[in-house]
Amino acid sequence: MLLYAIIGSYVITSVILFKYPTLIHKKKRIKFTCHHISHRGGAGENYENTMYAFKRAVAIGTEMLELDCHLTRDGEVVVSHDQNLLRSTGTNKNISELxxxxxxxxxxxxxxxxxxxxEFVxxxxVEERRFPLLRDVFEAFPGMPINIDIKINDDQLITKVSELIKQYHREDYTVWGNFSDEITKKCYRTNPNVNLLFSMQRVTLLIILMYTGLLPFISLRETHLEIFLPSIYLRRKGRPSSTFLPLEKLVVRSINILLMRPCLFNHLRARGIHGNNTTYHWVYFWVLNEEEEFKRAFDLGATGVMTDYPTRLKLFLQNNVHE
Incomplete structure (x- = not known):
């Protein structure tokens, strides 16, 4: 009987705190709200990760820019998705070598x-096709929220990005991290005042905590959950050159069942508030490029959507009201 009483009390407490997490957790104060996020500045509508892409996305009305960073040989933080330049420039060199x-x-x-x-053509x-420096982006868009993906595990890169964030007073308007838990932990240790992404390992832990009922009792250092719709992985794997193994399909479908839960997103949203006192914890989906994907994400309770096509998402948001 005692065991049943203990289990029953645990379940009831977990359910209550899952619905009302601020009974034991302090609300996170995030100073921006973004429905519209431009992936690499809008890779489908301009040269990815360039000043021209960022300027065009901002002119369209994007509310956040997503970009990637690497370090050059002379210690400059450059905005680029790839470390190796072959795909983007045709030159088989690493950025760190130049x-x-x-x-x-x-x-x-x-x-x-x-x-x-x-392809984007x-x-x-020449000016449209130059790699910008991170400091150039910060100077051009001082009040624009920016999502920074630290692409490689490099202490110097993380330190220099942190220094730039502090120099331009952007702790409240920047979110950083990586799918790698090691990189994301280093980001947090280097500057815990910057908004933080969930790593892939921490997303897995999030799922385990939710289904064991432990999530309401655990503090979260992260502020932003950036996840993908399983359909995106399937779409990328649909390329003729791809090998799509049955196990991969099983993993993707499992993620769809376990992670795509509005109750989880509602719980996370209840753990944080923006400066306008609207209750949100940041949950957004990457990288969605079709209207049905936009709708699916917002119907699930996402705060925002990241896209290669800022114009498409802008039109969708104009035609669909999402709280």
Whole structure:
């Protein structure tokens, strides 16, 4: 009987705290709200991770820019998704092997990673195809929330990005991290005042905690849950050159069942508040490029959506009201 009483008390307490987590957790204060996020500045509508892409996305009305960082040989923090330059420039060199002034221009045609078999084809304008420095982006968009993916496990890169964030007073308007738990932990240790992404390992832990009833009792250092819709993985694996194993399909479907739970998103949203006193913990989906995907994400309770096509998402948001 005692065992049943203990288990029953645990279940009831867990359910109550899952619904009302602020009974024991202090609400996180996040100073921005973003429904519209431009992946690499909008890789389907301009040269990815360039000043021209960022400026165009902001002009369209994006509420957050997503970008990636690497370190050059001369210690400059450059905005680029790939460490190796072959895909983006045709030059088989790593960014870390070159000084910033020696980086080649982006190719005129760039594949769009999350839109298989599609390319962005731009002009031959040299200025549009240059790699920007992170400091240039910070200077150009001082009040714009920015999501920074620290692409490699490099202490110097993390330190320099942190220094730039502090120099431009951007702790409240920047979120950083990586799928790697080791990188994300280093980001947090280096500057715990910057908004933090869940690593993939911590997402897995989040699922375990939710289904064991422990989540309401555990403090979370992260502020932003960035996750993918399983359909995105299936779409990328749909490329002719891809090998899509049955086990991979099983993993993706398992994620769909276990993680795509509105009750989880509602719990996380209740753990944090933005400056306007609207209750949210940040949950957003990457990288969605079709209207049905936008709808699926917001119907699940996402705060925002990250896209390669800022214009498409803007039109969707104009035609669909999401609280």
């Amino acid at each position: 000084n910033y002034k020696d980086l080649p221009l982006l190719k005129q045609r760039l594949p769009i990673d999350f839109d298989p078999e599609k 731009g002009s031959d304008n």
